[in-house]
Amino acid sequence: MQDTDWYGPDVATLGDRLAAAREAQGMSQETLAKNLGIKLTTLERWEDDLSEPRANKLSMVAGILNVSMVWLITGEGEGVGNPEEDTTMGADFTEILAEMRALRVQIKARTDKLGQLEKRLRQALKEAAL
Structure with a gap:
């Protein structure tokens, strides 16, 4: 960590x-x-x-x-x-912080992917309307 x-x-x-x-x-x-x-x-x-x-x-x-x-x-x-890093922190606390940071990275990646999909959908809808 x-x-x-x-x-x-x-x-x-x-x-x-x-x-x-x-x-x-x-x-x-x-x-x-x-x-x-x-x-x-x-x-x-x-x-x-x-x-x-x-x-x-x-x-x-x-x-x-x-x-x-x-x-x-x-x-x-x-x-x-x-x-x-607080050396008085228990291992559980440190593990929770690490898991939270990992989850934040995953959420950001999923959010970026969602934005890309929304952009593709808008483009497909625009092309279908033509």
């Missing part, structure tokens, strides 16, 4: 990375929202991956949290390190 990139593109989302960078700075959601001049609910939606910041706000977030915009978007580049 130690080789896992917790914030890589196949494991974490923009919201995950945003929350991790904010927490690494010891900043509350309320403080970050205030510094960005946005509503708390807006930041919560970003961290929950229900919406995404515009480019200008993304740039501000990266600057405030001292990470690169590329890292926030893709998980690659300068960001925050993996959380320290």
Whole structure:
């Protein structure tokens, strides 16, 4: 489990990375929202991956949290390190975290496949209508 990139593109989302960078700075959601001049609910939606910041706000977030915009978007580049592994955690806890990360990767792959199928279906329907 130690080789896992917790914030890589196949494991974490923009919201995950945003929350991790904010927490690494010891900043509350309320403080970050205030510094960005946005509503708390807006930041919560970003961290929950229900919406995404515009480019200008993304740039501000990266600057405030001292990470690169590329890292926030893709998980690659300068960001925050993996959380320290807690040696007091039981094996069960560690296994559950590993299984959750593996499941997230599977869900992302299935979501990508679903998007491809929807695109093919739209194209087939469009061609059938002609």
